Each structure stands twice: as C-alpha cells, then as structure tokens.
Amino acid sequence: MDDVLQRIGVRRVINAVGPATRLGGIAPDIEVVEAMRSAVSYPVRIDELMSASGHHLARLLGVPAVYITAGAAAGLALGTAVAIARGDSGLADSLPRTEAPHGILIQAAHRDPYDRAVEVGGGRLVAVGYPEGTHLGELERSLTDDVVAVLHRPGRPGNGASLREVARVAHERGKLVLVDAAVHVPPADRLAALLDDGADLVAMSGGKAFGGPQASGLLCGAPELVSLVGRFHQDMDERATTWPLPSGDATPPRHGVGRIAKVGREQVAGLVVAVERYLEGRSTWLDRGRAELDIAEETLVRAGVPVRRERLHSLDVDILEVTARGDPDVFIHRLRDRAVPVFVGESEVWRGVLTLNPMGLLAGDGRMLAEAIVEVRG
Numbered sequence: 001m002d003d004v005l006q007r008i009g010v011r012r013v014i015n016a017v018g019p020a021t022r023l024g025g026i027a028p029d030i031e032v033v034e035a036m037r038s039a040v041s042y043p044v045r046i047d048e049l050m051s052a053s054g055h056h057l058a059r060l061l062g063v064p065a066v067y068i069t070a071g072a073a074a075g076l077a078l079g080t081a082v083a084i085a086r087g088d089s090g091l092a093d094s095l096p097r098t099e100a101p102h103g104i105l106i107q108a109a110h111r112d113p114y115d116r117a118v119e120v121g122g123g124r125l126v127a128v129g130y131p132e133g134t135h136l137g138e139l140e141r142s143l144t145d146d147v148v149a150v151l152h153r154p155g156r157p158g159n160g161a162s163l164r165e166v167a168r169v170a171h172e173r174g175k176l177v178l179v180d181a182a183v184h185v186p187p188a189d190r191l192a193a194l195l196d197d198g199a200d201l202v203a204m205s206g207g208k209a210f211g212g213p214q215a216s217g218l219l220c221g222a223p224e225l226v227s228l229v230g231r232f233h234q235d236m237d238e239r240a241t242t243w244p245l246p247s248g249d250a251t252p253p254r255h256g257v258g259r260i261a262k263v264g265r266e267q268v269a270g271l272v273v274a275v276e277r278y279l280e281g282r283s284t285w286l287d288r289g290r291a292e293l294d295i296a297e298e299t300l301v302r303a304g305v306p307v308r309r310e311r312l313h314s315l316d317v318d319i320l321e322v323t324a325r326g327d328p329d330v331f332i333h334r335l336r337d338r339a340v341p342v343f344v345g346e347s348e349v350w351r352g353v354l355t356l357n358p359m360g361l362l363a364g365d366g367r368m369l370a371e372a373i374v375e376v377r378g
C-alpha cells in the first residue's frame with residue numbers, strides 16, 4: 001500500500017503523550033477506519049446525516065440529543081453561538097461580532113487555552129473568582145444582562161462552585177450552562193450525571209478516549225438547543241424557500257460561524273462506529289497501548305530507570321532519574337532528535353516528572369520508547 005506520509009517525507013514518531021493533536025492523535029481501530037472509507041462512497045444530504053447520526057448516538061449514550069462536531073473545541077464554539085443567537089437568524093448572521101448579549105462566565109480555576117473556542121463562536125469570556133476557587137455568590141452577582149451562559153469544566157482543582165449550584169443560579173436568570181467534558185467523558189456514565197446536574201450543552205472529544213477520528217466530537221444536551229446547532233454549521237442557505245433546517249423566523253441564517261469546523265461523512269461514520277465499539281467494550285486500541293506500556297515499564301526497570309504508576313494507566317519518570325542536572329529540556333530535545341523521534345508528556349514537568357501515556361502507542365513502541373529513554377539518559 002502507498003504510504004503517502006512517508007512518500008512526501010513525513011517521519012513517523014513515537015507518541016507517549018496520549019491523544020495529542022500536535023502528534024496527530026491516536027490510531028483508531030481498523031473498523032473505525034473502514035467505516036470512514038465506506039461512508040465516502042456515495043453522496044448524502046448532510047442535514048439528514050447529522051440528524052440520523054445524532055439520534056443514533058443519543059439512543060446509544062442514553063441522552064436527549066447529540067450533534068456530531070469537528071471536536072470538543074468546535075462543540076464549544078457552536079454551543080456559544082447557540083447560547084447567543086438561539087433561533088434568531090439576524091443574530092446568527094451577526095456572529096462572531098455582535099452587539100447582543102454575548103458574555104460567557106467561567107470560574108477562574110476552569111480557565112484553559114481551549115477558551116479561545118468560545119470567542120470564535122462570538123462569546124466574550126469573563127473569568128470570575130480566583131485560581132484557588134470561586135464563591136457561588138461571586139458567580140451569581142456576575143450573571144448580568146450581557147451574560148448568556150456559564151462555561152463549566154468539571155474535575156478542575158480549587159474550591160469552586162459545583163455544576164449543580166452553577167446550573168441552579170444560571171437557570172434562575174435564564175442563562176445556559178455549557179460544559180467542556182473533553183477529558184471528563186468517557187467514562188460515558190459521567191455524561192448522564194452532567195446533564196442531571198443541569199448542564200444544557202456538553203462538548204466532548206471523539207478523538208480522545210472514544211477512539212474516534214481525530215477531528216471529531218460530540219455536543220449533547222437538550223433537544224431544543226441541539227436542534228439549533230445545524231443553523232450555525234451546515235451551509236444549506238442557498239434559497240430561503242428551500243431551506244431545510246428548523247426555522248422559527250422568515251429567513252435562514254447564512255453560512256454560520258461553525259462552518260469553519262465542518263464535518264464530513266467520514267468523520268460522522270468513524271465516530272458512530274467508535275462510540276458503538278467503545279460502549280460495547282470492543283475497542284482494542286487502549287489494550288494495545290497498555291500492553292506496550294507494560295513492556296516499556298519492564299524494560300526501563302530492568303535498565304535501572306525507576307518508574308511509578310501514579311495514575312491507573314500512565315507511568316511517571318522522575319526527571320532526576322534520567323538527567324544528571326535535572327534539566328528536562330535537554331532530555332526532551334534529545335528524545336525528539338532521534339531517527340524515530342520520541343515524544344513524552346511534559347505537562348507535569350513542574351512537579352519533576354515526565355509522563356508516559358499508553359493511548360498513542362503502537363505495536364513495538366513500548367520497547368523502542370524505553371530504549372530511547374535509557375540511551376539518552378545523561
């Protein structure tokens with residue numbers, strides 16, 4: 001088979017970071033790739049595809065409604081657009097710059113570089129409180145007329161307001177609650193809990209733990225909101241008289257802000273099969289990665305590099321164990337400069353560890369990863 005990446009001079013790397021976009025994400029199971037291939041063999045109506053895939057996934061996931069997006073970040077942008085414009089075509093056409101209320105509150109401890117997605121969708125993000133925490137009262141008094149929603153990131157440290165509390169005060173004032181669950185769901189049963197706590201729209205990644213296409217995701221929640229998402233995403237506005245999407249007003253909105261994050265048939269089909277496999281416990285990519293991480297652990301320990309299993313499925317390597325002067329940058333650069341470049345997790349360098357994540361490891365990577373670490377150890 002033609003290996004096009006190799007043919008144009010792109011090197012394969014070892015990914016011990018996990019489902020990182022900068023490394024192309026993880027390798028989906030072959031059945032997911034097959035689904036993507038078969039889905040492109042004939043044209044379909046995109047509105048029908050989005051509606052049918054949404055209904056199918058909603059039934060499987062046991063949630064009211066689902067819309068497939070190009071990722072969790074795209075879901076946040078689309079959710080923001082829905083929160084600002086709802087079913088109003090004039091407002092939809094004014095996005096991303098609008099005079100209408102477009103404030104999105106966020107607890108300071110929940111801030112994240114992915115917040116940019118909210119601004120792409122036309123929102124203006126307003127952080128409330130401090131990194132250590134946000135009092136419910138601080139959030140409550142910030143729910144002014146210019147605010148349309150609160151963005152909540154579950155699982156963040158800090159003494160913040162809970163989702164249930166946030167949803168109560170937001171709903172009392174007619175504001176929505178958007179949840180960024182990109183790294184919180186799966187496990188899939190957390191989804192029902194988020195909706196139960198009052199989340200209106202929840203954005204998830206398809207390319208992370210669901211094992212779907214890298215550029216896929218899900219936005220789920222209340223049917224009356226999810227049914228509006230297509231207005232900002234599908235460019236079916238050629239003639240007002242043949243506009244097929246739900247429209248409460250006389251004229252359809254033009255190509256929406258979400259059009260820059262379109263999804264193709266292949267992403268939809270791949271994500272549907274990935275979620276089916278995940279829910280049936282048939283995903284094999286994670287088992288493959290875990291087996292490789294076990295091999296890496298064995299090889300490292302045998303070579304005298306101690307590792308720790310801090311969290312269930314990843315390994316911590318103490319920086320002082322692999323670099324004489326404790327400088328992680330030199331070590332990381334040496335790993336990257338190898339003939340087969342090796343990438344390890346850097347997000348916890350601040351606490352003196354490099355992390356090895358199994359999700360992106362392919363057959364044979366475990367030993368190569370461990371050998372690379374042993375060889376570049378200073």
Ligand SMILES: *Cc1c(COP(=O)(O)O)cnc(C)c1O
Pocket residue numbers: 021070071072073074112114180182183204205206207216217
């Ligand atoms: C990965 C991530 C996203 C973006 O997810 P994509 O599916 O890659 O768009 C958003 N928020 C958080 C917290 C993430 O970790």
